[in-house]
Structure formats: structure tokens, C-alpha cells
Amino acid sequence: MSIEKSSHSGEHRELGGSAGLPERFENPGLEPHRHRLADSDPKRAKRSERQIALIFTISILASIAGVVGYAVFPVDIDRASVLNVRWSTLVVGLGLGIGMLGIGVAAVQWARALMDDGEKIEDRHPMSAGPAAHQQSLEILRQGADEANIARRPVLKGAIAGALALAPLPFLVPLIGNLGADWDISKFKRTAWAPREDGSGDPERFFEGTYRYLARDPQDTKIRAADVTNGNIVHVIPHGLPEEEHYLEEKAKAVVLLVRVDPSILKEAPERADWSYDGIVAYSKICTHVGCPVALYEQQTHHVLCPCHQSTFDITDAAKVVFGPAKRALPQLPIKVDPEGYLYAAADFDEPVGPSYWQRER
Amino acid sequence: MTSTTTSAATTEQAVPAPVAATVDYLDRRVGLGFAIRGLARKLFPDHWSFLLGEIALYSFIVLILSGIFLTMFFVPSMAEVHYPENALPVTMQGVEMSEAFASTLNLSFHVRGGLLMRQIHHWAALMFVGSMVVHMLRVFFTGAFRKPRELNWVVGFTMLVLSLLAGLTGYSLPDDVLSGNGLRITDGVVRSIPIIGAYMSYMVFGGEFPGTEVIPRMFTLHILLIPGLILALLALHLFLVFWQKHTQYPGPGRTDKNVVGYPLLPVYTAKAGGFFFIVFGVLALMGATMSINSVWNYGPFDPALVSAGAQPDWYMLFLEGSLRLMPGQTEFVILGWTLSLNVLIPAVVVPGLLFTFLGAYPFVENAITKDVGEHHVLDRPRNAATRTALGTAFLSVFFVLLVTGANDLVATHFGLSLNAITLVLRVLIFVLPVVVFIVTKRVCLSLQRKDREVVLHGHETGIVRRTADGRFYEVHKPLDEYERWVRVGHHVYRPLELPPREDARGVRRPGGRADGIRTRLSRFFFEDRVEPVTPAELAAAQSHGEHDELPAAPEGSSAAELAGTRGTSH
Numbered sequence: 001m002s003i004e005k006s007s008h009s010g011e012h013r014e015l016g017g018s019a020g021l022p023e024r025f026e027n028p029g030l031e032p033h034r035h036r037l038a039d040s041d042p043k044r045a046k047r048s049e050r051q052i053a054l055i056f057t058i059s060i061l062a063s064i065a066g067v068v069g070y071a072v073f074p075v076d077i078d079r080a081s082v083l084n085v086r087w088s089t090l091v092v093g094l095g096l097g098i099g100m101l102g103i104g105v106a107a108v109q110w111a112r113a114l115m116d117d118g119e120k121i122e123d124r125h126p127m128s129a130g131p132a133a134h135q136q137s138l139e140i141l142r143q144g145a146d147e148a149n150i151a152r153r154p155v156l157k158g159a160i161a162g163a164l165a166l167a168p169l170p171f172l173v174p175l176i177g178n179l180g181a182d183w184d185i186s187k188f189k190r191t192a193w194a195p196r197e198d199g200s201g202d203p204e205r206f207f208e209g210t211y212r213y214l215a216r217d218p219q220d221t222k223i224r225a226a227d228v229t230n231g232n233i234v235h236v237i238p239h240g241l242p243e244e245e246h247y248l249e250e251k252a253k254a255v256v257l258l259v260r261v262d263p264s265i266l267k268e269a270p271e272r273a274d275w276s277y278d279g280i281v282a283y284s285k286i287c288t289h290v291g292c293p294v295a296l297y298e299q300q301t302h303h304v305l306c307p308c309h310q311s312t313f314d315i316t317d318a319a320k321v322v323f324g325p326a327k328r329a330l331p332q333l334p335i336k337v338d339p340e341g342y343l344y345a346a347a348d349f350d351e352p353v354g355p356s357y358w359q360r361e362r
Numbered sequence: 363m364t365s366t367t368t369s370a371a372t373t374e375q376a377v378p379a380p381v382a383a384t385v386d387y388l389d390r391r392v393g394l395g396f397a398i399r400g401l402a403r404k405l406f407p408d409h410w411s412f413l414l415g416e417i418a419l420y421s422f423i424v425l426i427l428s429g430i431f432l433t434m435f436f437v438p439s440m441a442e443v444h445y446p447e448n449a450l451p452v453t454m455q456g457v458e459m460s461e462a463f464a465s466t467l468n469l470s471f472h473v474r475g476g477l478l479m480r481q482i483h484h485w486a487a488l489m490f491v492g493s494m495v496v497h498m499l500r501v502f503f504t505g506a507f508r509k510p511r512e513l514n515w516v517v518g519f520t521m522l523v524l525s526l527l528a529g530l531t532g533y534s535l536p537d538d539v540l541s542g543n544g545l546r547i548t549d550g551v552v553r554s555i556p557i558i559g560a561y562m563s564y565m566v567f568g569g570e571f572p573g574t575e576v577i578p579r580m581f582t583l584h585i586l587l588i589p590g591l592i593l594a595l596l597a598l599h600l601f602l603v604f605w606q607k608h609t610q611y612p613g614p615g616r617t618d619k620n621v622v623g624y625p626l627l628p629v630y631t632a633k634a635g636g637f638f639f640i641v642f643g644v645l646a647l648m649g650a651t652m653s654i655n656s657v658w659n660y661g662p663f664d665p666a667l668v669s670a671g672a673q674p675d676w677y678m679l680f681l682e683g684s685l686r687l688m689p690g691q692t693e694f695v696i697l698g699w700t701l702s703l704n705v706l707i708p709a710v711v712v713p714g715l716l717f718t719f720l721g722a723y724p725f726v727e728n729a730i731t732k733d734v735g736e737h738h739v740l741d742r743p744r745n746a747a748t749r750t751a752l753g754t755a756f757l758s759v760f761f762v763l764l765v766t767g768a769n770d771l772v773a774t775h776f777g778l779s780l781n782a783i784t785l786v787l788r789v790l791i792f793v794l795p796v797v798v799f800i801v802t803k804r805v806c807l808s809l810q811r812k813d814r815e816v817v818l819h820g821h822e823t824g825i826v827r828r829t830a831d832g833r834f835y836e837v838h839k840p841l842d843e844y845e846r847w848v849r850v851g852h853h854v855y856r857p858l859e860l861p862p863r864e865d866a867r868g869v870r871r872p873g874g875r876a877d878g879i880r881t882r883l884s885r886f887f888f889e890d891r892v893e894p895v896t897p898a899e900l901a902a903a904q905s906h907g908e909h910d911e912l913p914a915a916p917e918g919s920s921a922a923e924l925a926g927t928r929g930t931s932h
Contacts, residue, residue: 021897025850028843030615030622070474077472080450085471093478093650101643107636115629122405122621124607124738127510180564187570188560217666235666249570252546252665285666290550290685290705291571292543293668307670308547309686310770310780323781325685325704327693355550356702357560361695 033118048113052106059102066095185359192238192254193333194348205240207344214282214335214343215239217255222342228280233297233304234258236282238345253353255285255293256333258343259315261302267317275334277343282333283319286354287311289326304330328356406630407610407623411500416634417493419600420641421486422592428483429585435469435476437461438535438581440574451658459662462537462577467658482649487532489645491525491677498522502723502753505741506609509733512724514602519721521595524588529675531584536655537577540672542663545576547685554705572665611740612851614844618738671770680716680760683767684708687788712763719756730883731855744813745852747806748887754802755795762791803890810892813849817841817895818903840904850894858884 038044069091073084128134150157192212199209206212213222217235220242228234236256241247263279275281283304287294292308302315303322311324319330331349338344352360377385388394406412439461445454450471469476498518501507507515530548534541549571553559568575610616610623624630660669674682685708692703727749743750765772766787773780820838828834841849860877864870871877 021901023896025843025847025895025897027617027851028614028847031844073474075472075474077446077449080472082450082471085450085477088474089478089481090650092475093482093646096478097643097646097650099643100639100646102639104636104639104641104643107632107639111629111632111636115632117624117629119408119622120405120625121615122607122623124619124621127606127736176565179566179568180561181569181573183561183564185560185564218664237666246570248572248663248665252571255666289690290554290709291546292550293666295668296670307668307672307770308543309682310784311690321690323784325688325690325708327690327702327704355553355705356693356700357553357563358555358557358699358701359560360700361698 030119030121036113036117038113045114048109052110052113055102055106055109059099059106062095062098062102064095066092066099069095185357188253188352188354188357188360191348191353192241192244192250193256193345195345202240205238207338207342211336211344211346213239213338214256214258214345215241218242223258224341225277225280225337225343226341228258228260228343230260230262230279231299232260235285253286256282257285257294257297257304257330258282259297259302259304261316265302265316269318272318272332272334274336275332275346277335277337280335280343281315281319282335282343282345283313283315283330284333284349284353285330287326288321288328288330288353289324289355291354294330401604402627403625404604404607405621405623405625406608407616407621409611411504412608413637414493414497414500416637417641418490418497419596420638421490421493421645422596423638424486424642424645425483425490426589428479428486429589431475431479432469432483433585435465435473436535436581437465438578440537440572440577454658454661457662460537460577462535463657463662466536466538470658478646478649480649481652481654482645483532484654485648485652486645487529488675488677489641491522491529491675494518494522494525495677498720499753499757503741503743503746503750504609504611505737505746505749507724508737509728510606510736511602511609512728514599514606515724516721517595517599517602519717521592521599522720523717524592524595526677528584528588528592529677531580531588533675533678534580535577535584536657537663538657539660539663539667539669540657542572542665543668543672544674544678546571546665547682551685551705551709554702555710556699556701556706572663607738609738609740612742612848614847616739618736621738671774673768673771676764679767680763681709681713681767683763683765683769684712686769686784687763687766687791689788716756716759723752727887730858730880730887732858732880741852742848744806744809745854747803747810747890750806751799751803755799758794758798759791762787762794766791807890807892814892814895817846817849818900850896852894854891854893855888856891857881857888 038048069088073088073091074080075084075088129137145151195210195212196206197210201209201212203209214236215222215238217237220237220239222239223234223236234257236258237251238254241250241254244250258280260278260280266276266279266281268276285293285295287306287308289306289309289311292306294304294306294311294313296305296307297303297315298305303312304315304319305312306324306326309325311326312322313319313326313330314322319332321327321329331351331353333349334346335343336346385394385398441461442458443461443464445457445459445464445467447455449455449468451467454467466480470480471477501515501518530544534545549563549567552563552566555562563571566576566579567573568579607621608623610621613622616622624633661667673679685705688704688708690704692707693705694701694703741749766784769780769783769787772778773783820840823837823839825837826834827837858881860881861871864874
């Protein structure tokens with residue numbers, strides 16, 4: 001009966017008859033105030049006062065202790081120790097914390113125990129200034145518009161709108177225009193693995209001055225194919241990259257994972273048959289989802305996993321996605337070995353590494 | 363003026379002369395008298411939940427103070443340096459790193475109180491966003507956003523969004539491995555925006571990721587632009603709270619036309635002022651004793667490194683979870699253009715929808731109720747069943763995202779399959795809000811019915827009596843009028859009933875379609891409802907339920923017992 005499950009209600013309220021009873025209950029007004037013991041017992045009030053004074057005193061002592069802690073535990077570069085750092089943090093912090101907390105607790109206790117605790121009533125006034133003021137405001141606005149003569153000058157209206165719209169541009173265009181440096185997003189498509197076709201590369205770092213050697217991250221040492229053992233994962237950077245300009249930007253695109261798996265379980269597309277060497281495959285370490293390094297390798301399943309959002313890629317199957325929010329496989333780096341057995345990159349990635357963007361395939 | 367104060371205060375203590383003189387000085391120059399008269403005795407209702415917003419305010423002040431300390435020693439530069447060989451910590455000696463990271467280490471280890479301030483700053487940031495969110499939930503569930511406070515809701519909402527940006531930009535500054543990966547994810551998300559994404563990435567980083575611009579830029583946003591905006595909005599927020607006066611919980615004597623509470627001077631000054639010191643004190647104790655974001659354990663940013671099991675600050679966790687939840691199949695290439703819905707939906711659309719719901723809710727509800735009056739007495743959440751249910755459903759989505767953001771920790775702690783957890787959560791994000799909505803709504807309606815029952819039949823006392831003819835009954839203690847009022851005083855909305863869309867001659871009424879939608883929404887909101895007890899119903903219940911009434915007068919002892927139970931129940 002009390003739940004109404006219909007949209008046309010209205011009559012239901014009549015029940016119970018109306019023997020002079022009001023339709024609804026009426027607000028009974030404030031409950032009678034109940035006094036605290038401290039209001040009538042001066043002893044109790046005195047005790048509260050002492051309590052509060054004690055808390056303030058604790059605060060004072062703590063603040064002093066904090067300043068003393070600052071002086072007692074030096075952390076200057078020639079006298080510092082981890083222990084001093086710890087003690088300094090703790091003592092200064094406790095001093096500050098207890099000093100502040102003491103003031104707060106004492107003040108609130110003061111308000112609770114000793115200040116007048118009678119609730120008071122104040123009237124509210126409607127937010128609106130009222131219909132008369134409303135009329136008046138409209139009249140004022142109309143008068144302002146009249147005096148400005150806006151209504152009869154449409155050309156002026158258009159002109160001022162146009163001027164206001166355009167005036168910020170000489171500010172905004174340089175501001176935003178400069179933010180993106182050269183705006184050359186084609187850089188996304190090229191990495192430090194790109195062969196130096198003119199043969200100008202340092203022969204130490206580039207095979208035949210053209211093809212970049214693979215190197216361990218962070219030691220920057222060349223990698224012999226024979227040293228890459230089955231089931232191992234090697235984190236790879238282009239050889240010599242740490243000494244080059246824009247190291248971090250280049251590294252952020254060029255890091256590679258090197259894994260050797262049993263060639264018999266390696267599923268390779270015919271056009272990529274010569275991209276691996278004797279079961280060794282190299283894939284971009286940058287996740288195709290939002291760009292975290294894909295850092296976790298599971299030996300048993302030959303899956304690599306991105307710890308950020310758990311996209312999982314199958315190394316034996318062209319690093320295709322087997323789980324998670326990424327769509328695309330990790331780009332593969334074509335690798336070869338030089339006569340001494342060192343691995344080098346035969347070409348750059350054939351697609352942009354890392355997260356997708358609108359113009360990615362253009 | 364001074365003389366009248368002193369002469370009038372013969373019975374009470376006089377205002378000390380220097381105070382009186384200062385007031386007089388300021389009054390003659392800036393009209394301080396108006397302010398004192400208007401504000402000093404202004405009343406504020408008292409309730410613990412009104413402190414939530416104060417926690418946010420005070421955390422923000424602590425953030426500014428500790429932040430000023432940090433700016434004195436932090437160097438927002440991405441120039442590469444080698445960390446000194448004689449500086450702490452030992453693991454970082456001679457390591458190549460950015461100046462930002464080096465100065466973060468230096469201020470943690472070689473500035474007295476520096477680590478303390480860093481930790482206070484970080485804890486205060488977590489507390490700031492946390493208390494804002496809980497404050498917002500309080501405002502939501504009690505309907506404090508209703509007319510006339512919709513605009514202040516929007517102000518608060520904007521501050522929440524800004525505080526998330528403040529958190530994101532601040533978290534990125536130390537340039538450690540974790541913050542660098544945070545920026546990298548930001549880069550990935552920005553790139554997914556159709557057409558301009560790649561250019562926006564260039565705009566953020568001043569070229570390719572990570573570049574050398576992003577930390578100085580984030581620094582400026584973090585210490586100047588964002589806190590400046592928050593400060594301005596904060597002033598507006600507080601001004602509106604003063605101007606519109608605070609809401610109050612329903613209770614005897616409280617109406618939409620009054621405020622019941624304690625005056626600003628002295629009670630609220632002591633309580634709110636004291637509370638600032640409490641919040642500051644607690645944050646300082648946290649900074650002193652609880653280590654947070656020990657960046658030297660992660661090391662300087664290196665784009666090839668990442669640490670497993672790393673979670674962002676809690677307020678960004680839902681975004682992380684959202685990214686993890688989305689299946690990857692939703693990236694498409696259309697005519698050669700790549701549309702990366704697998705990133706765009708979880709990182710842009712989902713938060714967009716969640717925030718739109720939050721920001722727009724007061725206006726949607728107002729459009730449905732077509733309410734014109736001012737509301738200053740809060741709703742008890744149970745009495746706004748549909749709103750409460752919508753709120754909890756919203757929260758359930760948020761919690762699913764939070765759990766997803768920590769799914770790797772759930773997997774390792776409970777020995778579960780990560781993939782299975784993620785698949786289950788992919789279903790839950792759709793199912794759970796529906797279930798939670800239905801359950802919450804039923805619970806609210808049940809609580810309302812319980813209110814009716816208590817009003818009609820009184821509280822159970824646990825006293826069982828036997829009548830002279832051998833019947834047993836339990837004595838119920840009727841509610842006094844103050845206790846009853848809380849349960850019967852609320853307004854019950856009914857679904858709108860609008861005229862039909864077509865008139866008698868089949869002519870369509872203008873605006874008929876919008877009204878139709880509004881009617882349906884209104885029915886969704888208010889179709890199920892429980893009416894509060896009317897005086898007539900109470901009278902009827904008392905006339906036919908004799909055994910529920912107070913025992914008759916001759917049993918003098920029972921009256922005393924009942925008085926006793928009344929005392930304990932309060």
C-alpha cells in the first residue's frame with residue numbers, strides 16, 4: 001500500500017479520513033537545548049580549561065623540539081648520512097605535526113567544552129532580488145543598449161564581433177605555433193636503425209659504414225649471434241647511440257628486444273623469412289598501445305608482456321597480440337650477421353613504432 | 363563609536379581599547395563595520411560531513427605552503443648532469459640524469475626538512491583530491507547541488523578537474539622512471555586523438571617524446587597556471603557558500619527559510635580554524651613517518667625501463683584501469699587513416715562520459731523535477747532513491763576501473779589469472795552498475811518503509827509484557843515529535859503529468875517531444891516511491907493497534923522503565 005507503482009496517483013493521500021488532522025505533520029521547531037555539565041559545574045569547566053592549556057603546552061614543546069631537530073641532524077653534503085636524513089625528517093616532521101595538531105585539538109576542544117553551545121536560528125532570504133528588481137535590471141540594460149545605439153547599427157555589431165574574434169589571434173598563433181617546434185611528425189617514421197645509405201657511418205658502429213650494429217642496453221657493446229642463448233632476452237639499442245644527439249628521443253623509438261627461439265616453432269611470413277637469423281628475432285620494445293616498454297618475457301610461452309596495460313605479444317608468431325588493449329603486432333627489425341658473427345640491422349622498421357596516430361599509415 | 367561600545371558594556375567585559383581602535387580605524391577607511399555586522403555572527407550548521415570540503419581547502423593550503431618550499435630547491439630542467447660522487451644516495455652517485463631528477467634527490471637528501479616537505483606535499487595532494495571527491499559525493503547524495511547551488515556545483519566540479527591536472531603535472535616533475543612512463547602513456551593517449559593527435563603530442567613535448575621541454579612546461583602549469591585557477595575558483599566557491607548560506611540536514615526546527623547552527627565568531631572560528639591545524643598536523647605526521655614516492659629507488663627516466671606492479675596516484679588509477687580494460691580489436695584503419703578507438707574510448711570517451719554525468723547532473727535532475735523552489739534542507743539519501751541509486755551505480759563503474767587499474771596486484775596477491783580477472787571485469791563494468799542501481803534503489807525504498815514503520819509503531823523496546831488474559835506483546839516506544847519529524851518532513855516528488863502530445867483534433871503541440879522525454883525520465887525517477895506517514899495515518903495506526911501503544915496509566919512502573927529506555931536510545 002505504501003509503495004505506489006503508478007503514474008496517475010494523487011487520490012491516494014485521502015486515506016485515513018480527515019478528522020481535523022492536518023494533511024502533513026508540522027515542523028515541531030528546535031528541540032529543547034540540553035546543557036553540558038561544564039555549564040553548571042565550575043569544577044568541570046576548570047578541568048576542561050586545564051586540559052586545553054595542557055594540549056597547547058604540548059604543541060609548544062613539540063614546535064621547539066622540531067627546531068632543535070633541524071639543528072641537531074645535519075644533512076650537508078660533507079656530513080650527511082642516510083640515518084641523519086631519516087632522523088631529521090622524523091624529528092622536524094613530528095615537531096611540525098604535533099605542534100600543529102596540538103593547536104587544532106585544543107581549539108576544537110575549547111569550542112566544544114567552553115564556548116556557548118546553543119544553536120541559533122537565522123532567517124534566510126530568497127536568492128532573487130525580487131520581481132521589481134528584475135524589472136528594474138531589464139530596464140537598466142535596455143537603457144544602456146538604447147544609449148549605446150546598438151539596435152540600429154548592425155554593421156557596428158558585426159564589426160566589433162569580427163574585431164574581437166580576430167584580435168586574440170596574433171597572441172594565440174605564436175603561442176601555439178611555437179609549442180610544437182618544427183611540427184614534423186614524419187620523424188615518427190624514422191628511427192636510428194635506418195641504414196646510412198651513403199656509407200658515412202663509423203665502421204665501428206655501422207657494418208660497412210651503412211648498417212647499424214645491435215648493442216646491449218645500457219653497456220653499448222656489440223652482440224654476437226652465438227652469445228644469444230635460447231630462451232634469453234636481450235635489451236638492445238643501436239650501437240653508439242648514447243653518444244649521439246637527441247639520445248633519449250632516439251632511444252625512445254629505437255629500443256629493441258632480441259630473443260632466440262627454436263627455429264622450428266617460429267612462424268614466419270615468407271616476405272620476412274630473411275628478417276631473423278637462426279631463430280633470433282628482434283622486435284620493437286615500444287608497445288603499440290600507448291608506448292610503454294614491453295619488458296616482461298615469459299620463457300615458457302614465448303610471450304612478452306607490457307607491465308603498464310598488459311598487452312601480450314607472441315614472439316613466435318610475428319609478435320602478434322594475444323591479449324590486452326593493443327591491436328597491432330610489435331614492429332620487427334630485420335637483422336643479419338656480419339662475417340665476425342655480430343648482429344646488425346639490415347633496414348629500419350618498415351612501419352612507425354609505438355602508439356597509433358591518425359596519419360600512421362600515410 | 364568607541365565610546366558607545368565601552369559605555370554599553372558595563373555588565374559584560376568591554377572590547378579591549380586597541381581592538382576597538384583598530385576596528386574604528388578600518389571602519390572609517392574600508393567600512394569594516396559592514397563586514398563585521400554581516401559576517402561575524404553568521405551561522406553555520408554543524409555536521410561532520412561538512413568538514414570534508416574543509417579538509418580539501420586545508421590540504422590545498424598545505425600544498426601551497428609545502429610547494430613554495432619545494433620550488434626553492436627544485437630545478438625544472440631536463441639538461442643532463444652527472445650526480446655528484448659524494449652526494450647521497452650512494453646508488454645514484456655518478457649516474458647520468460636530468461637536473462630535475464638530480465635536484466629532487468638533492469632536496470630530499472641534502473636539504474634539512476626537504477624530504478619531509480616532499481612527502482607532506484605528496485600526501486597532501488592525495489588527501490586534497492580524495493577529500494574533494496568525498497565532499498562531492500556528500501553534496502551529490504544529499505542533494506546539496508539543487509537550486510540555488512547548481513552553479514557552485516559546477517565551480518567545484520571544475521576544481522576537481524583542475525586538481526587532477528595539477529596532480530598529473532606535479533607527478534611528472536621529478537623525471538624518474540615512473541613519472542617518465544606516465545608521460546609516455548600521456549603521449550600515447552594524446553596521439554590517439556583523431557586528426558590532430560600527433561600534432562598535439564608535438565605541442566606537449568615540443569617535438570618528439572620526451573624532448574627537453576616537457577618538464578619546464580609542466581612546472582609552469584603546476585606552480586602557476588593551475589593553482590592560480592584553483593585559487594580563483596576556490597574564492598568563488600567560498601564566496602557562494604557565504605552568500606547562499608550553508609545547507610543543513612533535515613531536523614526539527616530546520617526549514618528552507620532558516621539556518622540553524624553556530625555563529626562564525628567564536629564557535630566556528632575555533633572549530634574551523636582549529637580544524638586547519640588538525641589537517642596540517644596530520645599531513646605533517648604522515649610526511650614525517652610514511653615514506654612516499656621514493657624516486658631514488660626507481661632511478662632517472664630511461665625510455666627502455668619500466669617497473670612492474672607500479673600504480674599511478676590513486677586519482678589517476680581509474681584511467682589506467684580503463685586503458686587496461688579495453689580490448690585491442692577496436693583499432694581501425696579507414697581509408698588509410700588510423701582510428702585508435704582502443705585508446706580513444708578508454709582514455710578520452712570514458713572519462714568524458716563520467717565527468718559529463720557529474721558536471722551535468724544537477725541540470726538534468728532539475729529539468730526532470732521542474733523544481734522552482736530553493737532547497738536548503740538536505741535530502742536524506744534514502745528519500746531520493748533514484749538519485750542515490752544512480753550515484754552508487756556511477757561509483758560502481760569507478761570502482762571497477764580502480765580494480766582494473768590494480769588487476770596485476772589482485773592477480774599476484776590472490777594467485778589468480780590476470781587474463782581471467784580482466785575478462786571478468788570487462789563484463790562487470792556493464793553488469794555491475796545495473797545490479798548496483800537496482801539493489802540500491804530497493805534498499806532505499808526499504809529504508810523508507812522502515813521509517814514509516816517506526817513512525818507508525820514506534821521503536822521496539824525489547825520489553826515483552828503479558829496482559830491479564832495471558833496475551834504477550836512487545837512494548838513499542840512511540841517517537842517524540844522531534845524524532846518523528848526527520849522521518850516525515852521530506853517532500854515526495856511525483857512523476858510529471860504533462861498534457862498529451864496531441865490535442866483533441868490531433869494537432870501536435872509545440873515542444874511535445876521534449877516533454878515526452880521529460881515525462882518518461884520523470885517516471886523513471888519518481889514512479890517507485892514511499893509516502894511519508896501523515897497525521898491521519900498515525901492516528902489510525904494508534905487507534906487500531908492498542909497493544910503497540912504505551913501501557914495504560916495505572917502501570918506506573920512501566921512508565922519509569924520506558925523513560926529509561928528513552929534515555930539510552932539517545
